[in-house]
Amino acid sequence: MFYETNVNNHGLEHDPFKALVAPRPVGWVSTLSKNNEVNLAPYSYFNAVSDAPPMVMISSNQRKDTLTNIEETGEFVCSLATYRLRDAMNMSSAVVDKSISEFDLATLASADSQLVAPPRVADSPAALECKLWKVLPIPKGLSDDRASKHNLILGFVVGVYINDEYLSGGLFDSAKAGLIARMGYMDYCHVTPENTFSLNRPKVTEDGRSASLTPGPWDGKYR
Numbered sequence: 001m002f003y004e005t006n007v008n009n010h011g012l013e014h015d016p017f018k019a020l021v022a023p024r025p026v027g028w029v030s031t032l033s034k035n036n037e038v039n040l041a042p043y044s045y046f047n048a049v050s051d052a053p054p055m056v057m058i059s060s061n062q063r064k065d066t067l068t069n070i071e072e073t074g075e076f077v078c079s080l081a082t083y084r085l086r087d088a089m090n091m092s093s094a095v096v097d098k099s100i101s102e103f104d105l106a107t108l109a110s111a112d113s114q115l116v117a118p119p120r121v122a123d124s125p126a127a128l129e130c131k132l133w134k135v136l137p138i139p140k141g142l143s144d145d146r147a148s149k150h151n152l153i154l155g156f157v158v159g160v161y162i163n164d165e166y167l168s169g170g171l172f173d174s175a176k177a178g179l180i181a182r183m184g185y186m187d188y189c190h191v192t193p194e195n196t197f198s199l200n201r202p203k204v205t206e207d208g209r210s211a212s213l214t215p216g217p218w219d220g221k222y223r
């Protein structure tokens with residue numbers, strides 16, 4: 001099949017787009033309003049966009065408390081979502097009154113961040129403390145006259161918390177942490193030791209004309 005996105009003539013019951021660009025990591029974003037109300041919500045339009053400087057992006061599909069709070073305070077924290085915390089993560093997506101903290105709604109403990117004011121999810125294995133760089137409004141599509149309601153939030157990661165329990169041999173153990181990621185529809189996947197594998201990057205010969213692959217676990221070299 002093939003469909004044109006401006007016509008959306010896929011003929012399927014549900015738009016497949018988000019199921020195709022998957023799995024997407026879940027940024028579990030905590031913020032404070034200008035009145036110091038705590039907010040927490042999961043965002044799967046979330047990813048790292050640079051590691052020098054470390055930067056992340058979140059996309060909000062309409063005006064939401066997270067976007068407003070980040071614009072007002074310039075700060076946010078992205079805790080990692082895990083299988084063990086999946087129900088709390090899901091509960092924190094409920095659209096409740098701004099005065100209600102999703103930490104309380106999902107009975108989650110918070111912990112102080114070090115470089116920014118919003119707290120992190122205490123039981124999450126890692127959290128990125130971020131400062132806003134820019135909010136970019138997503139433009140309307142190429143053949144579409146309707147304005148987009150999406151906004152792209154780009155932030156610098158100024159501090160990184162890692163629970164030492166999830167460091168094995170100096171590496172962050174995503175499988176031990178049990179990270180989850182969003183697929184299409186209401187589906188998720190779960191990182192486990194059984195479903196992870198390593199690939200060594202190709203070794204290119206000196207003349208640059210051929211390359212070979214080294215099978216087995218990572219040899220510890222970035223190429």
Ligand SMILES: Cc1cc2nc3c(=O)[nH]c(=O)nc-3n(C[C@H](O)[C@H](O)[C@H](O)COP(=O)(O)O)c2cc1C
Nearest residue numbers: 041042043044045059060061064065066093094095
């Ligand atoms: C796993 C998951 C991923 C989500 N990803 C996004 C996203 O990328 N962008 C978005 O606008 N909403 C996303 N949502 C919905 C928001 O979490 C939801 O609208 C939430 O109420 C927003 O809260 P806020 O108004 O406090 O920011 C997601 C929900 C779930 C459960």
